[in-house]
Amino acid sequence: MKRNAIENLIKWKKKDGRKPLIIQGARQVGKTWLMKEFAKTHYKNVAYVSFNDREDAKQIFNDSYDVDNIILSLSAITGVQILPEDTLIIFDEIQECERALNVLKFFNENAPQYHIMAAGSLLGVAVRQKNMSFPVGQVEFLNLYPLTFGEFLDAVGEQQLSGLIFEDNKAVIRAVKEKYITLLKQYLFVGGMPEAVYRFAKNKNLNEVRDIQNQILEGYRQDFSKYTEPRSVARITSVWNSVPAQLAKENKKFSYQVVNKGARAREYEMALEWLVLCGLVYKIPRITKPDLPLSAYVDPVAFKLYMLDTGLLCAKSGLEAQTIINGNAIFEEFKGSLTEQYVLQELKAQKELFVAYWSKKSGTAEVDFVIQDNSNVVPVEVKASVNLKAKSLASYREQYQPEKAARASLADFEINNGLYNIPLYLIENISGILKE
Numbered sequence: 001m002k003r004n005a006i007e008n009l010i011k012w013k014k015k016d017g018r019k020p021l022i023i024q025g026a027r028q029v030g031k032t033w034l035m036k037e038f039a040k041t042h043y044k045n046v047a048y049v050s051f052n053d054r055e056d057a058k059q060i061f062n063d064s065y066d067v068d069n070i071i072l073s074l075s076a077i078t079g080v081q082i083l084p085e086d087t088l089i090i091f092d093e094i095q096e097c098e099r100a101l102n103v104l105k106f107f108n109e110n111a112p113q114y115h116i117m118a119a120g121s122l123l124g125v126a127v128r129q130k131n132m133s134f135p136v137g138q139v140e141f142l143n144l145y146p147l148t149f150g151e152f153l154d155a156v157g158e159q160q161l162s163g164l165i166f167e168d169n170k171a172v173i174r175a176v177k178e179k180y181i182t183l184l185k186q187y188l189f190v191g192g193m194p195e196a197v198y199r200f201a202k203n204k205n206l207n208e209v210r211d212i213q214n215q216i217l218e219g220y221r222q223d224f225s226k227y228t229e230p231r232s233v234a235r236i237t238s239v240w241n242s243v244p245a246q247l248a249k250e251n252k253k254f255s256y257q258v259v260n261k262g263a264r265a266r267e268y269e270m271a272l273e274w275l276v277l278c279g280l281v282y283k284i285p286r287i288t289k290p291d292l293p294l295s296a297y298v299d300p301v302a303f304k305l306y307m308l309d310t311g312l313l314c315a316k317s318g319l320e321a322q323t324i325i326n327g328n329a330i331f332e333e334f335k336g337s338l339t340e341q342y343v344l345q346e347l348k349a350q351k352e353l354f355v356a357y358w359s360k361k362s363g364t365a366e367v368d369f370v371i372q373d374n375s376n377v378v379p380v381e382v383k384a385s386v387n388l389k390a391k392s393l394a395s396y397r398e399q400y401q402p403e404k405a406a407r408a409s410l411a412d413f414e415i416n417n418g419l420y421n422i423p424l425y426l427i428e429n430i431s432g433i434l435k436e
Helices: 005-014 031-042 055-060 067-078 098-110 123-129 149-155 159-164 170-175 177-190 194-203 206-227 230-248 265-277 310-317 321-325 329-348 391-400 424-433
Strands: 021-024 045-050 087-092 115-119 140-143 281-287 298-307 354-359 366-373 376-382 405-409 414-416 419-423
Touching (some): 005 031, 031 045, 031 087, 045 067, 055 098, 067 098, 098 115, 149 159, 149 177, 149 424, 170 177, 177 194, 177 206, 177 310, 177 321, 177 329, 194 206, 206 230, 206 310, 206 321, 230 310, 265 281, 281 329, 298 329, 298 354, 310 329, 321 329, 329 354, 329 376, 366 391, 366 424, 376 391, 391 405, 405 424
Parallel strands (some): 021 115, 021 140, 045 087, 087 115, 281 354, 376 405
Antiparallel strands (some): 354 366, 366 376, 414 419
């Protein structure tokens, strides 16, 4: 399985002033596989330690932060001769060992010749809840997300279609449009969780895919109990279970009343933050003005909540496999929110774009997403089919006169007076397309 993040890791390895790298992301998005695959293909040796099941590894860090002693001890328990430049040291589930997290500072300051990666699905939660110290400024970060549509195409053997996404060959793309749409419908159901994609690519069995998705969802549910205090579990579960219903509303602004009748924000804010820190949901804020930087114009109380993956959203909502073969019905599920979920995933996986949404205070107009791409603020309207009527986007353009605007739909590519109509299956390349 090919992951685009490998290119980021190659740049990290070659970079001057390289710091220990922490890979962040929800459980089951492939962090461990990515680190091991990179080690296998770009280093002579790998010293891998998971703090989830190695108490002897935790003991290494209890005595001191002496880097030389730590290297000797790691060599002893892994059976690997650790040599600078030739060996990748991997600390997995690092949230289980606070002293290992802190030792990254000493490697950065005193032994930068060693290459170190770490990962922890619940690192953000652990740091916040356990008040763990953190080596601020001494590490680098990489966020890993579910597979993009392009990565999915590559995994199912459609490497040519995957490559075309990033090529300026609109005539060829138009000729294979129907194939793209068929595969995109499959992707919306399968999603981008690596195990689900792997099984689909191998067996093309959607029932098997759904079983895997349900297992992942059950694992998340168990995490609620394992990593939070009992009184918080019910609230986290309620917020998590409300996401499909939130997205099925006409007005998709998050409502605590959907979580629980009579619920108030202060009762559920910590539960919501827990899910965000775990990477299980994306909290997309409303902006009051589309200006730079977007983060300066965030409305603190208005936001939309999406899940991390289209396939998991389908599974959690009980969407049947039959949906993907019934015309374009899958694009229109949840009042088009499954398509919005897909577009958001593609945006989040690109260059760490800041993503928000815009709406008038009166609620009479709303643009699905607004992105900050370098020095450009671009509204992105999502259409579930070929219907290109977009009154809200027209209202936005009339009020703010943006240089460029984007509309994602099933229609063919077109640029008209600064409005870029981008086919849904090409949205992964939105940054490149907007440069045209």
